[in-house]
Amino acid sequence: MPKKVVFITGKGGVGKTTVTCQLAKQWSGSARCRILEQSLDHSVAHTFQQNGVFDQHTPIHERLDTINVSPMGCYQSFLKHEFQLNRAFLSVMQSKGMYSMVRMLPGVFELLLLGRIIFESKDVDHLIFDGYSSGHFLKVLSTPNALSKIKLGGRIQELVDKIVIFLKEHCEVYVVSLLENYALDETQELSKGILALNLCPINRIVLNRVYYGTTDIQYQCNHFYQEQQNILEKYVQNWGSNIDIGICRIATPPSSIEVYP
C-alpha cells in the first residue's frame, strides 16, 4: 500500500476515534503507523488502554504509536524545525507573551497543526489524524487557502505553500457517519465543503454502529435493519463509485471495518 496520510472527520459523536483505531490496527499489521490527535482527553491512548502524554509518542506495539499534540507543542515544533533561530531569538519567541499573541493571530494554530502533521508523517508509512468534527475540521482545512489571500512572507508563507502541496499530493479524507438521515445529511454538507477547497479528496465514507441485522421478519427488531438498508440505498447513489464505503457494525469490542457492498 502506498504511503497514506488520512484525515478522519465526521459529525460529533459518530465514532471517529473508534474508526481511527480500527484502521490503525488493520494497517499496522504490515506497515509502520502513527495516529495523531489533538485533544484534551487523550481519547486515542485511552482506546488502547494507555496513559496519554502530550507531545510524546506512546507506543502501542512495534509498528504502531500514537501522539497527542498540544498547541504549545506545535508552536515549539515549528520554531525548532522550521528554522534555526539563535538562542536569544528562540527564547523571545518561546515566551508566554509572544505565544499568547501568536495564538490570537488568524489561522496560526491551524497552520502549525497541519505543519506538525507533515512532520509526524515523515518517519512512518501511514499517518492517521483523528480529526475534529465537521465544522471545526473544515475550518482547519480551509486555513491554507484563507492565509494565501494575505500576502505573507517569511517562513510562514513557505509553510503555507508546503502545506498546500502536501495536502494535494499525499492527503485524503475519510468521513465517518452513522447510518441515520441527520448524520448523512451533515456528511453531504461536509463533503461538499471539503471538495470545494480543492485540496484533499474524500476517498472513503465509514458507516459506524450499523445494526448487525436480524433479517428474519418475525422478530420485532428487523425494522432497525430494514430502516438502515433503506437509508443506505438512498445515499449510496449520491456518492459515486470512486468513494469506498466501509461498514462498522455494532459490537463490543468494535468490529473490524467491512467493505460495502
Add this chain to the structure above:
Amino acid sequence: MSDRNPTLVDRGLPMSRLLFMMGPGGVGKTTLSVLHGFYYARHQKWKTLVLSIDPSKRLASELNLDLTGNIRTIETNLDAAILDQKTIFDQMLEKLIPDHKIRSRLQNNPLYEASSQHFGGAVEYMALVKMEQNLQNYDLIIVDTPPDLHAIDFLSRPEILAQFFEHKIFSWLIKPAYFAAKLGIMRIGNQAFAALTKIVGSKALGDLIDFLYHMMPFIEGFHDIAEKMRVHFHSPLTRYMIIHRPDWPSYKSALALNQALSNIGLKANALVQNQAMAIPTGKENFHPKDLEFFHQILETQKSIEDHWKSHQSTPTNISPGAPFHRIETWSPIPLGNINHAEMVLDIML
C-alpha cells in the same frame, strides 16, 4: 421593546440565568437546548433565548434560523439565534471603533477578513459578545455549546485574553513598531520584532502591526466583555448540564468535561444520560441476539449511573451532589411522547 413582558431582570433580579448544555458530540445537546427552551418559555413563562455556538449549525436547520446570526422569534417568550462570527465581528467593530476612516482602513487590511473568520478562538469571543449583548433582554439564555472540550475553550477564553494584556505586548512591541513603521524605520533594536520579520516577512509584519495597533480598542472591548462574562460564569445562578450517551467513551468525555470545569473553578449541576433505552416489558417477541444486545445496553446504562454516583460520594469528588438524570428516548417498541425537559426539571428551579 416596549411591548415585551418585563423580564425578571427588570423586576430586580441582577441578571439573566445562563444554562450551558455541554457534552461530547452527538449526544443531543442541540435537541435538549431547544426542548428546554420550549419548556421554560411555555410552562415557566420565562423569556428565553436559545443560542447555539455549535459550528455545525444544526440549530439553524432545525429551527429554520437566520444564518447571519440575527435573533429570530420562534414563539411567545422563545427566541433563538446561531452564532455568526463575521456579523458579530462587524457589529463590534462599528461599536468600538467609531472613527469611520480608521474602520475602513482596517476593513481594507487583508488581515481583517482572515481575522473575522479565522481569528484564533474567535468563535469563543463572539459567543461572549452575543451573551453579553442579551443579558438584559432575557430571563434565561440557554447555550448550546460546541462538542467536547471546545466548550471549555470558550469558558476559559477570558483567561487567555487576560494573559495577552498582562504581558503588555501592546506597549513593548506593537506601539513602538507602529510608530517606527510610520517614521519609515522598519528596523528597530528589538529582538522580537526581528524574529517576527523572519517568520512572516516584512510586508506582512507591517500589515500585522498596523492591524493590531488599530484593533487595540477592539481587543480591549473584548477583554472588558470577557471579564464581565467571567463573573457571570461563576454566578450561583448559572447552570452547567453535562450530557452523554449510554456508552463508555461518551461518559468518559463527560467525566473529562466535569474535571475541566472543575479546573476553572466551576461545577456541573447535573449529568444527563440522553438517548437511553427504556426497559422492554418482556412480553415482546425478540430475537435472542437482539435480547443480548438490549441486555448489554441496559447493563452499560446502569453501570455508568453507578459509577457516577460512587464518583460523587468519594472524598475527592469534584461535583458534590450533581444528580444523575436518564432520558429514555428509544425503545425496541414505540414509546409515547417524552418530555425531556421534565426529566431534568430540577436543573433550573
